[in-house]
Amino acid sequence: MDVIWWVTAAIGAIAGNLIASELFAWGPRLSERLMCGAVRRLAPEMQERLREEWAGHLQTIPPGLWRIVAAAGFYVATHQINIALRVWERQENPEETTLQEKASGKIEGTILNVNVGMTKSAVLNAYVSRYAKIEGKGWVLIPDPRDEPEPQSTRRSSQDR
Amino acid sequence: MVERKQPRLTHASLKVLRAFLDSPTVKLSGAEVHKQSGVFTGTLYPLLLRFDAAGWLTSEWEDVDPKEVGRPRKRFYCLTPTGRARAHAALASVSRQSGEAVSWT
Numbered sequence: 679m680d681v682i683w684w685v686t687a688a689i690g691a692i693a694g695n696l697i698a699s700e701l702f703a704w705g706p707r708l709s710e711r712l713m714c715g716a717v718r719r720l721a722p723e724m725q726e727r728l729r730e731e732w733a734g735h736l737q738t739i740p741p742g743l744w745r746i747v748a749a750a751g752f753y754v755a756t757h758q759i760n761i762a763l764r765v766w767e768r769q770e771n772p773e774e775t776t777l778q779e780k781a782s783g784k785i786e787g788t789i790l791n792v793n794v795g796m797t798k799s800a801v802l803n804a805y806v807s808r809y810a811k812i813e814g815k816g817w818v819l820i821p822d823p824r825d826e827p828e829p830q831s832t833r834r835s836s837q838d839r
Numbered sequence: 840m841v842e843r844k845q846p847r848l849t850h851a852s853l854k855v856l857r858a859f860l861d862s863p864t865v866k867l868s869g870a871e872v873h874k875q876s877g878v879f880t881g882t883l884y885p886l887l888l889r890f891d892a893a894g895w896l897t898s899e900w901e902d903v904d905p906k907e908v909g910r911p912r913k914r915f916y917c918l919t920p921t922g923r924a925r926a927h928a929a930l931a932s933v934s935r936q937s938g939e940a941v942s943w944t
Contacts (some may be wrong), residue, residue, distance in 0.1 A: 728884070731869060734901075734911040735880070738870040738879070748873075754881025762889055 698743075705741040714748035719756045721763045728752075728759075764819060846889040848929050851878045855886050856926035859896075859918045866899075866915035887916055893920030 713736060717729045732752050739745040809819055846852060858868065858875035867875070873883055890896040901913040918926065 730905075730911045731914045732884075734868070734913045735870045735873070737910050738868075748880045751880030751882075752884070754879075755884040758881075759888055762885060762892070766892060774841035 701746065702742050705743070705745050709736055709741075709745045709749035712746065713752050716749070716752035716756045719753070719760070721760055724759060724763065761819070845925075846886070846895070847895050851876075851882045852886050852890075853929060853933060854878055855883065855890075855920055856895075856918075857930065858921075859916070860930070861924070863918065863923065863938065866917045868901075868913040868915055871915070890922065891916070894919060895925055 713732050714729075716727050717732065720728060732749075736745055736749060739748055762816075842942070854876040855872060855878055858872050861875065869880075869884060869887060872878070872887070873880060878886070887896065887898075891898050895918065896916045897919055898914050898916045901915060902910060905912050
């Protein structure tokens, strides 16, 4: 039994060393590719700014696993940023972006998209976004009622409270 | 100008605000906020953009030429007076609710 344990440990150590050295060698290129992929998924108006900002962020992290993890995080960030941009756009042009106008066709189905993240202190953050498939229009983000701009009267009354 | 809704205050956003309050006079880049708050990049940048859009933070590019320094410019964030007041109020409110001093690090 001891022999199996030692052989397994030796193989694990060698494999771990190989993986670590590969990650170290491929880390910079992989993280850059991940970052570029994340930037491409962003809304066009944010691409230039965040490409430079995120490239600067990656430069501060030594090559290796953590740089790849940070670059993978940008992928998660793009989704949240795109949602925020859509919400702001809807607030600025509410008449153009209500779901009722988009949903002039038949709703063929809905899905939930759940992003789950965990902070360093193990607090779970979950972001749920809902999409509806509209006939002839594809998938449309269903606005979260909590993100809708509050009516002026409601905002004032909540401040009074 | 449309008034954008104030950002929701989650545990991660409070940690980010705490990082700014800990160094009120210093402008922090995203990487520095990440180091100080421990908030993952996937959560951090959407938060920074939301705070920026809500007027709690201001941001500006580092005043260097990327070709001269041989690296991309950093974007620095700084709390606005509004952001500082909101951050103090939010952290005080959380401390009151928990009934004890809260450690964010």
